Amino acid sequence: MIDISGKRILIVGAGFGQLPLIEKSLELDLDIIVIDKNPNAIGMKMVEKSFPIDIIDVDAVKNLAEEYQIDGIVTMQTDLPIPTIGAVNDFLKLNGVTYDTAIRCSHKMETRKALKQKGVDQPNFEIVESEHETMISAKKIGLPVIVKAVDSSGSRGITKVSSFDKISEAYKEAKKYTRLDVVLVEEFIDGIEVGAQAFSEGGECKLVLVHNDTLADGEFMVPTGHSFPSSLDSEQENNAIDTVKKCVEALGINEGPSNIDLIINKNGEAKIIEVGARVGATCLPELVYNFTGIDWVENTILNALGEKVNVFPIKKQACAAVILESLEDGIVEDILIPETINENINLLELEVTVKKGDKVSKLRKGTDRIGKVVCVESTYEKAELLAESIKKEVQIKCLKQV
Structure with missing residues (x-):
């Protein structure tokens, strides 16, 4: 591989999802810049150049990228900053996703429109602007339907609706996670x-x-x-x-x-x-x-x-992974992991990303995960069973919030 040490990379986001990028960039001896709105995000402390900049503030990120004359810009595991990355790539003529493509991919409405135009197979869908229109579209498409925010990621604002009395709740959930005036109603395909x-x-x-x-x-x-x-x-x-x-x-x-x-x-x-x-x-x-x-x-x-x-x-x-999750909203009281777990040679990774006193949520979106289990086996079925069995051995006890 060509020596890329010293090249300047801008990593957009500093939460747990970006740690693989930060760790790999350190391994490759790159000149790393990290940004995140949260100055206390875990990745901010791992590099010398970190800036408390909102990852969706396009102008601020473009200014920083130009000032430091970056050679590339990346993120992973989240759609939120993809338009920002596309804008920077266009602005500095860097390799990667363009702004137009970023919009088509990050806004589910634009994704649906582009795929429809090119004849790519996808579910039937309707774009709605109100709870009333959501109900009409659900009746037109037929239950069950998926109601979703058009510009979120991490499974935020996505609800499967199997009865019409849940339409209002699903619409409000989608609106909670969108900055736009529209919501998608999609056919649920069995x-x-x-x-x-x-x-x-x-x-x-x-x-x-x-x-x-x-x-x-x-x-x-x-x-x-x-x-x-x-x-x-x-x-x-x-x-x-x-x-x-x-x-x-x-x-x-x-x-x-x-x-x-x-x-x-x-x-x-x-x-x-x-x-x-x-x-x-x-x-x-x-x-x-x-x-x-x-x-x-x-x-x-x-x-x-x-x-x-x-x-x-x-x-x-063959391999499998499962996330760790809390069964309820609350505060972590204790974490119990049997010592014998690590004796299993097919367990590659067991990670818990919370500690005592941390606030946790029942699994409603991707960012509610609190750890992971990664295993290998002779078949995917055996790997899945092993990962699930190890997950059950990890006890994360919570105190319910009053």
Whole structure:
């Protein structure tokens, strides 16, 4: 690999989701700048140059990027700053997602419009501006439907609605997490939910990796785990890969990683649910590495710096990950982890990101996760079972808030 030490990278965000980028950039000996609105975010303390700047303040980020003459700009596991990154890339003529593409990917309404224009398979949908219109659209599409904020990430503001008396609640939940005046109402497709990690370079989608998804029970559509390899048969998987490539092309994701959620319907057809022009969350970079040997985070950095990437698998190891979560809102009273857990050679990572006294929330959105378990095994089924069994052994006791 070409020596890139000393090149200047701007990492947008400093929370737990950005730590892999910060750690890899330190390993590559890059000149790192980190920004986050929260001056106490964990990543702010890991580098010499950190600035308390809101990641969606486009002008402030552009000014900082110009002042320091950065060579690349990156984020991962969140859609929120993607338009900011696109604007900086356009402004400084850097490699990566453009502003127009960022808008198409970050605003679910624009995603739906672009995919419809290019004829890419997706659910039926309606764009609404009021609770009354949400009800009309739900009746038109037919229950169950998905009501979602159009510009959020981390599964915020997304609700599955199975009865009309829940429409009002779902609409308010979506409005809570949007800065716009519209909300999406989408057809709920009964089928197999899977995801895909894709990587593009020079206008070509170089690789698509399809993985299994596990969602939280109940109305909040929050991913709780993933695994490789895909459970789909070869025909279904090839159809999913083709659909993802058409989707990426339709949205104009010509450079870097993308994270795609799909539903495989009863006819084996793949329908695009969500698209993010960034690395996936919920342990997906770790799983991609363990499954293929490809360092997704490093390649994301290289691509942002305009360097060649290497996204060719060198192995195929079944693996799975699940997140840790609190079963209720409250304050962490105690964390109990049996010492014998670490004796399992197939446990790769067990991470708890909260401590005693921290405030935690029941799982309603991706950022409510409080840790992770990553495992390998001979099959994805065994890896999933192992990850879930280890998760059950970790006891996080909470005091309910009054």
